[in-house]
Amino acid sequence: MNVTIANEGGKVISAVTGRVDTTNAADFQEQMKPLMSLQNPDIEMDCSGLEYTSSQGLRIFLMLQKAVSANGGKLVLLNMQPQVKEVFDITGFSNIISIL
Amino acid sequence: MFENVEQYGLDLHCTMILEEYRESVPVFEKIKEIALNAINRAISENGIYITALESRIKAEQSLVGKLELKGVKYMSLSDITDILGMRVITFYTDEVDKIAAMADRLFDIDWANSVDKRKMHELNSFGYNSLHYICRIPKSMYFDPQMPQINEFRFELQMRTALQHVWANIHHDTGYKSGVEIPYDYLRNLSRLAGMLELADEQFSQIRTGINDYRRQVQQLVSSSKFEEVPLDGDTFGSYLKIKPFDKLNRRIAAINQAEVHHASCVHYISVLKALGFKTLGDVEKLIHDYSDDAYKLATYELGNTDIDIISETVAIQDLLIVYILENGGGEHGLIYMFNTLNGPSDYNTIRARRLVDTASQLPFMNR
Numbered sequence: 001m002n003v004t005i006a007n008e009g010g011k012v013i014s015a016v017t018g019r020v021d022t023t024n025a026a027d028f029q030e031q032m033k034p035l036m037s038l039q040n041p042d043i044e045m046d047c048s049g050l051e052y053t054s055s056q057g058l059r060i061f062l063m064l065q066k067a068v069s070a071n072g073g074k075l076v077l078l079n080m081q082p083q084v085k086e087v088f089d090i091t092g093f094s095n096i097i098s099i100l
Numbered sequence: 101m102f103e104n105v106e107q108y109g110l111d112l113h114c115t116m117i118l119e120e121y122r123e124s125v126p127v128f129e130k131i132k133e134i135a136l137n138a139i140n141r142a143i144s145e146n147g148i149y150i151t152a153l154e155s156r157i158k159a160e161q162s163l164v165g166k167l168e169l170k171g172v173k174y175m176s177l178s179d180i181t182d183i184l185g186m187r188v189i190t191f192y193t194d195e196v197d198k199i200a201a202m203a204d205r206l207f208d209i210d211w212a213n214s215v216d217k218r219k220m221h222e223l224n225s226f227g228y229n230s231l232h233y234i235c236r237i238p239k240s241m242y243f244d245p246q247m248p249q250i251n252e253f254r255f256e257l258q259m260r261t262a263l264q265h266v267w268a269n270i271h272h273d274t275g276y277k278s279g280v281e282i283p284y285d286y287l288r289n290l291s292r293l294a295g296m297l298e299l300a301d302e303q304f305s306q307i308r309t310g311i312n313d314y315r316r317q318v319q320q321l322v323s324s325s326k327f328e329e330v331p332l333d334g335d336t337f338g339s340y341l342k343i344k345p346f347d348k349l350n351r352r353i354a355a356i357n358q359a360e361v362h363h364a365s366c367v368h369y370i371s372v373l374k375a376l377g378f379k380t381l382g383d384v385e386k387l388i389h390d391y392s393d394d395a396y397k398l399a400t401y402e403l404g405n406t407d408i409d410i411i412s413e414t415v416a417i418q419d420l421l422i423v424y425i426l427e428n429g430g431g432e433h434g435l436i437y438m439f440n441t442l443n444g445p446s447d448y449n450t451i452r453a454r455r456l457v458d459t460a461s462q463l464p465f466m467n468r
Contacts, residue, residue, distance in 0.1 A: 055359075055409045062362065082451060089452055090402040092412030096364050100446055 002049075003031040011042045017049030020057030029060045036067035041075075043068060048079035053087055065097050076100055108164050114171035121163055121177055127249045128157050128184045134242045135186060135207070135235070135255065142202045143188075148195055151262045154187040177253075181213055181234045184255035189265045192305045199259045200231055207235035210254055228268055229298065230260040263297040263304075315339070328382030337370045340381050346416035349392050353399040353416060359409040366417050372438050376424070387420055394427065394465040395419035401463060426460045 001018040014035065020028050035043060053061070061077070068075040076098045080088070088094045105115050105122075132155050143150060158166075163183070167174075174180055188199045203209070213234040234254050244250060260268065271290055274282055314335070321330045322339050330336050346366065354361050378384055398419050403411075425434040435453035443449065460466045 055407070058408070058410055080448075082455075085448055085452070086455070087406075087408065090399075090406075090415075091408055091410065092364065092415035092418050093362075094443055095368070095414045095418065096362075096412055099443070099448065 001028055003028070005031075005034060011044055012038065013044055013046070015046040015049065017051075019052040020050070020060070021052065021054040022056055025054065025056035025060060028057065029063070032060055032064050036064060037071075038068075038073065039071050041068060041071065041073035043073065043075045045075065045077050046079055047077050047084065048081065050081065050084050053084055058087065058091060058093060061097060062093070074098075110164065110167055110171065114167040117167060117171065117174060117177050117180075118160070118163065121160070121183065124177060124183075124249065124253070125157065127247060127253060128255075130244075130247065131237055131250055131253060131255055132157065132184055132186070134237055134250070135184075135257075138206050138241060139186070139188065139202075142206060143199075146198065146202060148190070148198055148202075150188055150190050150195070150199070151265075152187070152189040154189070156185055158183050158185070178249075181210070181254045182256040183253070185258065186255060187258040187260070187265075190259070190261050192308060193261055193301045194305055196231055196259045196261060200233065203233050203235065203257055203259070206241070207233070207257075208238045210234040210236065213254075228271065229264045229294070230258050230268065233257045233259070261301050263301050267294055267297050322381065327385045328380050330381040332370070332373060332378050332380055332383065334367070334370055336381060337373070337384075338367055340384065341366055345384070345388060346413070346420075349388065349395060349416035349420070350411070350413055352392075352396050353403070353419070354411055356400055356403050357407065357409050359403075359411050362410055362412050364413045366414050368442060369414070369417050369421070372421055372441050375437070375441060376421070387424060391420050391423050391427070394423040394463075397463055397465060398423055398460065401459060422456055423460070423465060426457070427465060432457050 001016070001020055001024045003014065003016050005012065005014045007013070012035065016028075035041065065075055078100055080099055085094070085099065088097065088099060105118055108115075108118070110118060136153065136155060139153060143153070163180075166180070177183065190196050190199060215232050217228050217230050217232065233256070235257050236254050237251055239251050242250060267290075271294075274286065274290070318330055318336045319339050321327070322336070322343060327340075330340075350361050353359075373384060378387070395416065396419075399415065421438060422435065425431075425438060428434075430437075432450075432453045435456055436449050439449035439452060440446075
């Protein structure tokens with residue numbers, strides 16, 4: 001699992017690749033922390049390289065969504081692979097997190 | 101900072117009042133602070149919504165103007181009741197009365213000099229509508245032996261609605277009191293507008309009262325389970341969700357993988373329900389009653405082969421509507437419409453709808 005974060009023209013452009021599962025969920029959460037503390041962030045996270053997310057990964061995406069909303073910002077997950085999107089769909093999280 | 105008092109050319113009596121004013125500004129600042137805190141706290145505790153709470157200490161130039169015009173009327177500074185002026189602007193007329201009752205509890209009111217301008221108009225006249233209380237800080241609220249004037253000086257508290265405030269400001273802007281004669285037609289139009297705004301204020305209050313009555317009735321009907329009598333709209337659906345109608349199905353679905361249920365609002369599903377022709381909460385109850393088993397089967401098929409142990413509270417209504425659309429012939433297009441409505445248009449919605457149509461074709465409820 002790998003995470004990148006960059007600032008581009010007022011937006012925060014992030015990308016996550018690989019698998020998020022129980023073995024690396026804590027690491028994923030740690031890498032999301034800088035995004036959770038931003039004020040009014042406009043975050044686009046490219047998920048085209050995300051191959052799998054476990055329940056732990058879902059929880060971290062939820063935490064990120066909550067923190068971003070609480071800080072007056074916006075989070076959009078982009079280019080999700082179908083098998084990952086399906087996890088968000090069948091759990092109802094597609095209704096909570098913006099996925100384009 | 102100050103001009104020389106003598107240079108205003110006031111008489112000795114007025115000059116002494118002006119000097120007293122200069123010495124007393126810190127007292128008025130303190131009164132302002134105490135009164136603002138008390139009003140803010142009371143408004144918050146009583147759950148009253150206001151548009152603004154304003155305050156000002158009369159500027160020296162303004163006081164000079166007042167003394168020039170009617171200085172002889174005042175024995176001392178304490179006779180002038182608007183050195184400190186405060187104003188509460190409310191949304192609704194009845195809230196002006198609530199603020200007044202609150203002020204009555206908080207402050208010592210000088211009733212002899214307080215005035216309700218709303219009641220001063222003749223039957224056929226319309227104009228300035230505002231409630232003015234002349235107040236003092238009671239010793240029970242604040243007392244400082246070093247500054248006893250805090251409980252002696254009076255201040256003016258104006259209470260009015262936002263519409264009354266707009267009218268008063270525009271009326272003031274005409275310079276009506278400046279001595280310049282305003283043509284009859286303009287004054288008449290201002291008066292007509294005052295009448296119109298009075299009616300509008302009354303209508304706003306009646307609309308709010310009506311909405312509150314409607315909400316109370318809906319809550320009673322929901323709590324007595326008379327769902328078929330309750331029309332489906334944003335308000336009624338919100339009340340309905342408070343009794344957690346989808347909890348039972350969510351718990352069944354969660355039990356598939358011993359999952360935790362993450363709290364989430366289902367209120368945005370109202371648009372899908374309306375689009376599908378649901379007219380009352382009774383229709384939603386029927387959806388739950390008739391389609392829960394099939395929604396559970398769909399969830400079991402989707403979640404059963406995974407180790408996902410967290411679901412959103414929206415899963416139950418989502419799966420209920422998916423099976424409702426599919427069993428009633430809505431097919432792929434119906435599902436795409438639902439996902440577009442909920443999540444905004446996206447290519448994913450088509451992929452998801454196709455996947456669900458394939459999934460459902462393997463489930464018994466689509467082959468009955």
